[in-house]
Amino acid sequence: xxxxxxxxxxxxxxxxxxxxxxxxxxxxxxxxxxxxxxxxxxxxxxxxxxxxxxxxxxxxxxxxxxxxxxxxxxxxxxxxxxxxxxxxxxxxxxxxxxxxxxxxxxxxxxxxxxxxxxxxxxxxxxxxxxxxxxxxxxxxxxxxxxxxxxxxxxxxxxxxxxxxxxxxxxxxxxxxxxxxxxxxxxxxxxxxxxxxxxxxxxxxxxxxxxxxxxxxxxxxxxxxxxxxxxxxxxxxxxxxxxxxxxxx
Ligand SMILES: O=c1ccn([C@@H]2O[C@H](COP(=O)(O)O)[C@@H](O)[C@H]2O)c(=O)[nH]1
Numbered sequence: 542x543x544x545x546x547x548x549x550x551x552x553x554x555x556x557x558x559x560x561x562x563x564x565x566x567x568x569x570x571x572x573x574x575x576x577x578x579x580x581x582x583x584x585x586x587x588x589x590x591x592x593x594x595x596x597x598x599x600x601x602x603x604x605x606x607x608x609x610x611x612x613x614x615x616x617x618x619x620x621x622x623x624x625x626x627x628x629x630x631x632x633x634x635x636x637x638x639x640x641x642x643x644x645x646x647x648x649x650x651x652x653x654x655x656x657x658x659x660x661x662x663x664x665x666x667x668x669x670x671x672x673x674x675x676x677x678x679x680x681x682x683x684x685x686x687x688x689x690x691x692x693x694x695x696x697x698x699x700x701x702x703x704x705x706x707x708x709x710x711x712x713x714x715x716x717x718x719x720x721x722x723x724x725x726x727x728x729x730x731x732x733x734x735x736x737x738x739x740x741x742x743x744x745x746x747x748x749x750x751x752x753x754x755x756x757x758x759x760x761x762x763x764x765x766x767x768x769x770x771x772x773x774x775x776x777x778x779x780x781x782x783x784x785x786x787x788x789x
Contacts, residue, residue, distance in 0.1 A: 553580060554579070554580060554581075554582070554583055554608060555580055555581065555778075556581055556582050556778050556781065557751065557755070557756060557757050557758050557781065558581075558582045558583070558747075558757075558758050558760055558774065558777060558778065558781075559582065559583045559584065559585045559610050559727075559757055559758065559759045559760070560577065560582050560583070560584055560585065560760060560761070560764055560765070560774070561585045561587060561612075561729070561759055561760065561761030561762075561765070562574065562584055562585060562586055562587075562590055562602075562765070563587055563589055563590065563761050563762075563765065564589070564590050564593075564765075565589060565590070565593055566593055566594065567590075567593065567594035567597075567598045567601075570586075570590055570594065570598060570602075571598070571601060571602075573765065573770070574602055574605065574607065575605075576770070576771055577607075577771075577774070579605065579606035579607045579608070581774065581775075581778060582774060582778075583607060583608045583609070583610060583635065583757075584602055584607045584608070584609050584610070585609070585610040585612050585759055585761075586598065586599055586602070586609055586610070586611055586612065587612040587613070588612075588613060588614075591611070591613060596628075596632045599611060599632050599633075599634060600632060600633065603632075603633050603634075608635035608636075609633075609634050609635055609636075610634065610635060610636040610637075610638075610727075610759075611629050611632070611634040611636070611637045611638075611662075612638055612759075613625070613629070613637070613638070614638055614639065614640050614667050615637075615638070615639040615640070615643075615651070616639065616640035616642070616643045616647075617643070617647070618647070619643075619646050619647045619649075619650035619651075620650065622639055622643060622647050622650060622651050623650040623651050623653065623654035624654065626639070626651045626654050626655055626664070627654050627655065629662060630655055630658050630661055630662050634662050635662055635663065636662050636663040636665055636727075637662045637663075637664060637665070638664075638665040638666060638667055638707060638727075639651055639664075639665075639666050639667070640666065640667050641666035641667060641668050641694035641695070641697060641698045641706065642694065644697075645697055645700070645701050648666060648697070648698060648701035648702070648703060649701045649702065651664060651701075651703075652664060652701055652702035652703060653702075663704045663705065663725065664702075664703045664704050665703060665704060665705050665706060665707055665725065665727055666694070666698040666701075666703050666706050666707070667706070667707040668690070668691040668694040668695055668698070668706050668707060668708045668712075669687050669690055669691050669694070669708070669709075671707075671708075671709045671728075671729045671730030671741050671742065671743045671744070672730075672740050672741055672742055673687065673742060673743075674687065674742040674743065675687055677742075678690060687709075687712070687743065688711070688712050688715055691706075691708050691709075691712045691715075691716070692712070692715060692716065692719060694706070695708065695712075695716050695719075695720060695724075696719070696720070699720055699724055704724070704725050705724050705725025705726060705727060705756070706724075706725075706726060706727065707727045707728070707729065707759075708726055708727075708728060709728060709729075709730045709743030709744070709745070710726075710728040710730065710731070710743075710745035710749065710750035710753045710754075710755045710758075711743050711745060711753070712743075713726050713728065713750065713753040713754035713755050714753050714754055716754070717754035725756045725757070726754060726755050726756050726757070727755075727756065727757045727759060728745070728750050728755040728757065728758055728759065729741070729759035729760075729761075730742070730743050730744045730745065730759075731744070731745060731746070731747055731750055731758045731759065731760045731763070732744045732745070732746065732763060733746060733747070733763050733773075733777075734746055736762075736763045739762060747760070747777050747780060747781060748780050748781060748784045751781065751784060752784070758777075760777070764777075
């Protein structure tokens with residue numbers, strides 16, 4: 542693992558928010574990140590930005606103190622996914638993910654590939670994309686309700702040695718009850734009460750998602766496309782803090 546990244550990555554992040562940096566250039570992503578404080582959020586680098594800017598961008602964000610979720614959703618044969626996860630760990634990312642529908646052998650290979658890292662990224666598997674609803678699943682031959690399929694894939698993920706799953710916050714109460722508090726739930730599809738849902742289908746507001754049991758909130762467009770992104774992020778963090786204090 543890159544020692545510079547280990548030295549710089551912020552350990553104390555006071556918020557469960559992961560800002561999705563869905564930008565098309567490194568310059569745009571770095572300019573946006575320069576406005577953020579690494580103690581106030583983590584960052585997610587997905588397929589668009591990684592394809593445009595590559596591992597150097599991830600290293601630059603980490604060198605600025607951000608913990609980075611590399612959201613490439615690996616889905617391939619076990620050998621390929623295992624090696625891809627090792628490359629992600631070598632860049633120094635804080636979290637990396639695969640598709641749970643790649644199956645037990647694929648996920649076990651990924652977990653084994655990272656087993657000897659002294660400080661490995663959190664290993665997470667995507668269950669059912671938050672953009673999908675029952676009708677989308679039916680078209681690909683999955684006729685059970687989304688929550689049932691999410692639970693099935695989450696159980697497989699846990700049994701394959703992973704740390705948690707990507708799911709919607711709507712499934713969080715069921716997953717926490719069935720899989721325990723320590724199994725991490727990473728939830729995109731987060732929308733403010735007045736945000737457009739866009740292409741997301743299984744959505745929830747930030748505080749409702751935490752109440753439901755989400756550990757991390759992935760938020761992209763409601764922050765990045767806002768007129769004042771920092772004000773939106775600060776407002777979300779303030780609402781979360783107020784809710785946390787009300788629970789203490
Ligand atoms: O099920 C999933 C898995 C990943 N994502 C990613 O999260 C963000 C969400 O962005 P918004 O702009 O807040 O919709 C995006 O990068 C997706 O690739 C997801 O939405 N759902």
